[in-house]
């Protein structure tokens with residue numbers, strides 16, 4: 257119930273949608289109930305014997321109001337018509353009333369469905385936006401621990417599932433609830449005793465349905481888990497198609513796919529079986545209850561213990577048989593909603609995840625970078641107790657370049673990730689212009705920085721928009737940035753120039769071109785501090801030269817922390833930190849480090865033959 261209410265609250269303001277929906281559904285069900293409540297007694301009067309006493313008593317009354325008793329209202333006029341126009345006229349009256357009532361019933365049903373549809377669409381759109389916006393604001397570490405496919409399926413299929421089942425359930429249940437209330441009121445007005453008997457008998461089926469629902473929830477959870485794995489597998493496969501083909505790994509991938517697909521199929525089959533079981537079960541129970549009422553009530557009428565007339569009893573049974581349909585629909589809707597509820601819980605869980613990196617209540621805004629970044633005795637561990645960085649200290653003064661080098665897995669990228677606060681140190685502090693970074697707003701801190709990573713992060717959009725990346729830069733500014741990044745020439749050679757679409761993740765461009773677009777983006781942002789993960793190793797000599805040139809221009813007059821893979825590119829760095837197994841093992845300028853006998857840097861340089 258809590259999950260339901262939270263999901264519904266996304267469609268705020270609820271009153272704007274629910275009030276007209278409730279009103280139209282209510283009117284629709286009044287007309288729906290009216291048909292059945294009127295039909296049999298009136299026809300029985302016509303075709304059976306004319307209950308003149310009843311007619312007389314109706315006619316002696318002043319006309320009852322439609323709101324206090326719709327049946328009384330119509331019976332009164334029926335009696336009138338009957339007296340004035342005879343049986344055929346009265347029959348005509350009944351038929352006209354029924355047609356009008358069905359017409360109004362359907363008109364209001366349509367109006368209520370329209371309200372519900374707009375409510376549903378609003379709820380789902382808001383929910384999807386809320387979950388995406390929360391995900392965007394989560395800390396980077398969250399994304400290393402969570403599979404991408406799992407996140408994608410929460411934002412797409414799970415939200416869809418909420419729409420399909422919860423909103424549809426709400427629609428079915430709410431409409432049927434009014435109908436049910438209408439029928440039960442009609443039943444109570446005919447016989448309280450019989451209705452109480454029915455109310456006692458009906459909940460017997462409740463226990464069975466509850467067990468079934470619990471099992472369905474388990475199946476739904478398993479199904480969603482399998483579907484997430486499938487989406488992850490698709491994402492990984494399509495993202496790495498070149499490798500899959502190069503390693504002739506299609507069979508291996510297909511086996512993995514089959515495994516997840518079969519798991520999903522089994523969960524869904526079991527869920528569907530149980531859902532299908534719920535329906536016939538409630539139908540049989542419904543019929544059994546009707547038979548029970550027929551026997552119990554019929555015995556009372558036949559033995560004269562009840563003051564119900566035969567017409568009233570038949571009318572009661574006719575209405576009661578109608579009760580089972582909305583009751584069954586409500587029970588079906590409830591069992592069918594389990595999948596949507598499971599999905600809803602997955603979506604809400606993501607919405608409730610708190611980012612590990614967020615602004616403190618009185619965080620200060622950094623307007624500019626004036627002096628230096630000081631990393632002081634910093635240690636860091638990811639999710640385990642084993643530290644990845646131990647006691648790291650260095651200063652990055654304004655306008656200087658510090659390079660990080662060392663063996664793979666030593667901790668260079670981790671150090672670079674601490675500067676824009678992608679992670680916070682486990683111990684130690686990082687100061688920017690003397691202020692602890694944790695006391696600054698995350699956005700203003702990151703505003704001071706430009707990041708160029710090994711992997712160019714590009715979107716399936718135009719080159720122009722990929723360079724602008726949300727900024728309101730003019731065409732001239734974008735072109736200037738592209739020129740400095742050595743990208744203008746190749747961009748102009750593209751079929752649509754700056755308006756060329758570059759495909760998923762920039763797939764229609766070469767590696768070097770992608771990097772130069774990333775560099776142009778950083779040049780356009782023009783941040784005082786630059787964090788650079790050099791990725792020249794994957795490029796050919798010509799491309800490398802262009803990229804290196806672009807990087808050198810980007811670094812001019814900036815404060816730079818660069819992760820260097822080739823020592824040739826950092827010979828002029830102001831300080832080089834050699835990182836090994838999470839510690840800074842050597843530090844100094846290029847020439848100084850080369851002088852160290854048995855030094856780590858010296859060994860690296862021999863390996864790269866600088």
Ligand SMILES: Nc1ncnc2c1ncn2[C@@H]1O[C@H](COP(=O)(O)OP(=O)(O)OP(=O)(O)O)[C@@H](O)[C@H]1O
Nearest residue numbers: 400638639644662663664665666667668669670671
């Ligand atoms: N998200 C993560 N979760 C857990 N451990 C991680 C994570 N990222 C990196 N590590 C571990 O931290 C250590 C340091 O990794 P890091 O990427 O900082 O090294 P690196 O020096 O940049 O390596 P390379 O030069 O190969 O990129 C490695 O042992 C790595 O396995």
